[in-house]
Amino acid sequence: MKKLAVIVPCYNEELVIAESYRRTREALHKFPVLTEIIYINDGSRDRTRLMLDEIAASDPQVKVIHFSRNFGHQPAVTAGINNCDADLAVILDADMQDPPELIPSILELQEKEQANVVYCVRKSREGEGLFKKVTAFYRMLNYMSDVNFPLDTGDFRLIDRKVMDQFDRFQERGKYIRGLISWVGFKQVPFYYEREARIAGETKYPFSKMWKFATTAMLYFSKKPLRLATSLGFIAVLVGIVLAVWFTLGKIYGFSNAETGWTSIMTSVIFFGGVQLLTVGVLGQYIGILFDEIKARPEYIIDEKKNF
Numbered sequence: 001m002k003k004l005a006v007i008v009p010c011y012n013e014e015l016v017i018a019e020s021y022r023r024t025r026e027a028l029h030k031f032p033v034l035t036e037i038i039y040i041n042d043g044s045r046d047r048t049r050l051m052l053d054e055i056a057a058s059d060p061q062v063k064v065i066h067f068s069r070n071f072g073h074q075p076a077v078t079a080g081i082n083n084c085d086a087d088l089a090v091i092l093d094a095d096m097q098d099p100p101e102l103i104p105s106i107l108e109l110q111e112k113e114q115a116n117v118v119y120c121v122r123k124s125r126e127g128e129g130l131f132k133k134v135t136a137f138y139r140m141l142n143y144m145s146d147v148n149f150p151l152d153t154g155d156f157r158l159i160d161r162k163v164m165d166q167f168d169r170f171q172e173r174g175k176y177i178r179g180l181i182s183w184v185g186f187k188q189v190p191f192y193y194e195r196e197a198r199i200a201g202e203t204k205y206p207f208s209k210m211w212k213f214a215t216t217a218m219l220y221f222s223k224k225p226l227r228l229a230t231s232l233g234f235i236a237v238l239v240g241i242v243l244a245v246w247f248t249l250g251k252i253y254g255f256s257n258a259e260t261g262w263t264s265i266m267t268s269v270i271f272f273g274g275v276q277l278l279t280v281g282v283l284g285q286y287i288g289i290l291f292d293e294i295k296a297r298p299e300y301i302i303d304e305k306k307n308f
């Protein structure tokens with residue numbers, strides 16, 4: 001019989017854990033597969049740890065991984081996949097925005113299509129604030145990157161053993177999981193659903209984390225920012241040449257009065273200063289990534305594992 005794992009990262013989710021566990025268990029209850037739930041406690045500072053330990057003590061099919069501190073959502077999901085030995089895995093949020101009740105239909109689709117990945121696509125973004133809608137940056141990401149990502153997806157998806165085995169081979173530290181799974185290839189099919197609102201608590205993705213997430217996604221999947229920087233430099237040089245010719249000819253033939261050019265000088269100094277800072281910044285971002293990758297630190301540190 002096939003074994004299904006549900007991977008759930010949790011960070012300060014004391015308000016939702018109990019309900020989340022109840023609903024996930026219930027959704028999987030009547031399904032003819034062996035199931036387990038892998039909770040990753042990403043260094044929560046509330047009662048999440050205690051609650052997960054209690055659940056693990058009463059339910060042997062619940063596995064728990066405690067991190068030594070907060071490492072972030074993507075490392076938590078990575079740990080879940082790395083520590084999963086099931087044939088199929090579903091990645092789920094603890095806050096029930098992605099309803100576990102959909103898992104049977106997702107499995108059905110996987111079976112029918114013989115797919116390696118079923119990625120869940122949000123039909124509407126009702127459950128999300130304006131902020132999230134604005135930061136839905138996939139379109140830009142698709143433009144900037146060298147692979148095509150499906151639009152309006154999160155990490156909510158089903159992956160099979162083949163994909164997990166390939167995923168375990170990824171060495172990079174700054175993992176953008178939905179991108180990497182898309183990059184792996186094999187047969188990937190969409191599943192459409194309505195994303196719900198968080199049942200309790202608040203988002204663990206404030207603007208700072210969202211920004212880091214977005215830049216990781218872009219920088220790890222694309223060299224286009226570098227190419228863009230080169231293009232900007234090229235345009236600047238062209239503009240410079242045209243201006244130089246214009247002013248020189250103007251001096252000779254007297255059609256430009258260069259002395260009164262304060263505005264044009266200020267504008268170009270500021271503009272080209274900006275272009276330079278921007279391009280140095282882009283270079284710096286890539287150097288920063290190289291720095292992180294060369295150090296090759298572990299992506300997460302596990303404090304304790306339960307029921308493994």
Ligand code: UDP
Pocket residue numbers: 008009010011012013042070071072073076092093094095097202203204205
């Ligand atoms: N999460 C995590 N570590 C973090 C931030 C978030 O494990 O540093 C978990 C969180 O508990 C939740 C999931 O990642 O299960 C998604 O987070 P959240 O619901 O806050 O993000 P949103 O749905 O608002 O994008």
Ligand code: MG
Pocket residue numbers: 093095097198203
């Ligand atoms: Mg959420």
